[in-house]
Amino acid sequence: MRQSDPLPAAMRLLRPRLPRVLAAIALGVLSLGSALALAGTSAWLITRAWQMPPVLDLSVAVVAVRTFAISRGVLHYCERLATHDTALRAAGSARAQIYQRLANGPAATAVRLHSGELVARVGSDVDELADVLVRAVVPIGVAAVLALAATATVAAISVPAGAVLALCLLIAGVVAPWLAGRAATTQEEIARQHHSERDVSAMTALEHAPELRVAGVLPDVIAESQRRQRDWTDALDAAARPAALAEAMPTAAIGVSVLGAVVAGIALAPMVAPTTLAVLMLLPLSAFEAMTPLPAAAVQLARSRISARRLLDLAPTDRTADASRPSAHSIEGRLTADMRSGYTAAHSHQVSLDLEPGSRLAVTGASGSGKTTLLMTLAGLLAPLRGRVLLDGTELSGFNDSELHSTVSFFAEDAHIFGTTVRDNLLVARGDCPDDELLAALDAVGLGAWFASLPDGLSTVLTGGAQAVSAGQRRRLLLARAVISRAKVVLLDEPTEHLDAMDGERVLRDLLAPDSRLMARHRTVLVATHHVPNDFRCPELRIG
Known part of the structure; x- marks a missing residue:
């Protein structure tokens, strides 16, 4: 992150507990690791069953497939619970600190903003900041661990196939998210501004409805709020287009990695067992499951960075009293x-x-x-x-x-x-x-x-x-x-x-x-x- 990145400073508002974050990442790794193991075990089981061995030779693999299939869903549910618990606690901590800073900080900070803008920042901006844990930090951590595990497993079978998989994972997990985040940043700034202006118009209509009705301009204020809502959704749609393009890149990367595995498998066919070849073919498909959330994670980082900047502007570091400043008792x-x-x-x-x-x-x-x-x-x-x-x-x-x-x-x-x-x-x-x-x-x-x-x-x-x-x-x-x-x-x-x-x-x-x-x-x-x-x-x- 750049030195001017507001996210590290804003994370002090969230105060996420590292053990909780690590537990969520661990559960995510175990969940998708079960999917990876399920793919490898299933490939081995299908290929070994084709060879028609004694049924007892397949019993362990059958139980393992059932275990991995069940544990994947259970662990994913546990990971969602841990992640959302962490995010909700962090959002509550951030709001409490913002309220405290607004109460004790410079009054001009809140006075210069319309009540609708304050609501937008303390409400949706805090939610966006907390979402960085659910939609960015945990998915990135899970993807990094599984990418290393999948690459090491495939490389143990075929070094060329492992190299192709590593390159494709790099494209799907780094290049595509980078493009998505960079393209979305500008449009997200515009969308967030429309969101704030919509809230200002709506709060004006709610707070001053009687006076506006008497003046005959209440319909115009409501229409302005609706127009801001349409501008907001249009800007969000525009911000989603580059993210959608970036999300297509992992699909292409999967195809390339599978082709690389096929080519490597053809070269290895005379030297390895058919079950090993099957594992080599199916593992890349599951390896990319952890990469698919990363473009959305990059977009979330862009959104959370914008929210962090707005929240830090709203709740700056508290000023402390200076002993050299005049005392209230001496002021005439x-x-x-x-x-x-x-x-x-x-x-x-x-x-x-x-x-x-x-x-x-x-x-x-x-x-x-x-x-x-x-x-x-x-x-x-x-x-x-x-x-x-x-x-x-x-x-x-x-x-x-x-x-x-x-x-x-x-x-x-x-x-x-x-x-x-x-x-x-x-x-x-x-x-x-x-x-x-x-x-x-x-x-x-x-x-x-x-x-x-x-x-x-x-x-x-x-x-x-x-x-x-x-x-x-x-x-x-x-x-x-x-x-x-x-x-x-x-x-x-x-x-x-x-x-x-x-x-x-x-x-x-x-x-x-x-x-x-x-x-x-x-x-x-x-x-x-x-x-x-x-x-x-x-x-x-x-x-x-």
Whole structure:
């Protein structure tokens, strides 16, 4: 493998147990070895029976044929059990590590991807990576052992026939898989991209069906998902063509090896027994049985390599805290920026700001103007296109993630409401917050009456998550998280959306006022909103 091959690094995600892998290979060798022995024994038995010896001379061979025929199926079943057990355990290990790395790693890793893309990577990409054990590693190991055994057996009878068999096995087991893997790589990359785009379209339709239906574009989104599905299957078909061509090569190699055995047998006929000649003719047929999965194994290696690269991009090595980096206790919370924010240069904005601790700033603009992108960039969730963002004079990249996000917190308008208790939904912002502070926060954001109606108070389970509350209650519940957090810089994305005009204006005034009862005076507050009240004076940054 090349030095840049991502598979070795990704195998650390799978953590396959070597004894289990070796046991699966051993069972595979015994299974196909039984087939090889069955072919040789059957050839000997048929030829010896033609000579009409006493029946007792054939009894051992008859029992051996039955034994090899039965053991082949039993051992193959055991090999499947061992291989799939190894692969499923490895896939579970990989998913657990990816979830852990996403939870503890840089938030920007997950933020930059659509939920459909995340599902594709954690789902199908992990399966493809684990399949490398079932469809590549074990078949390659079995084929290597049996190729050596078959070649040695045939060479013991006829060296020329053994040489022809070795050459044909090399073509069927190395050249054909190499061609299949190389031809499939490009098409597999394209197919995988279509697969991800299909998942993105499907997840968009599932997550935002009501809004899309109201806007009249839901059929278009569903049609886009179907088109991506067709593109995906077309790309997979294109990727399968060179693999199918490569899989035909072992068949040709079998024919050549049998012809070589026939030629060698004709030369040996005067010198060896007929039973030996029969074994020489039939052994090559069974020897190639272990080679037939290898083109598919090469294609699987190509697919798993692509999946490995995507998974390593999703779950990079965890960053560790550096003692030389600023401590959260010494951070005052002065946020400055001179940068261009956005996803592309064509849709970006130059932003310059300098916010002392306790500052208030309204970021205004129309929907889609880039307010959310700006807040995510200031929070360190997205990298600026150009320039830099500083916290107390240090670039955001100079802080480890736990320090940064405990100081600068972004509260998204579509943050998740979990299907658990009200208490747990609030504690995601601050795990050690006592109940009296939780109650005070709920009352401060206007959820006092709603809370009083709950049957079990803070222990009330919000069955269905966000579906258990109205849009306005959901927005206030998310705002309560921001209230109880200890972040010194609070970035709020549309906190008053879905509130009625009077309540929304009242909450907005409170958030942006220096003497806010929601946010302490020392906390810096940035609020992304469509507009601020006309009679309310506060610093404003217009986007778009």
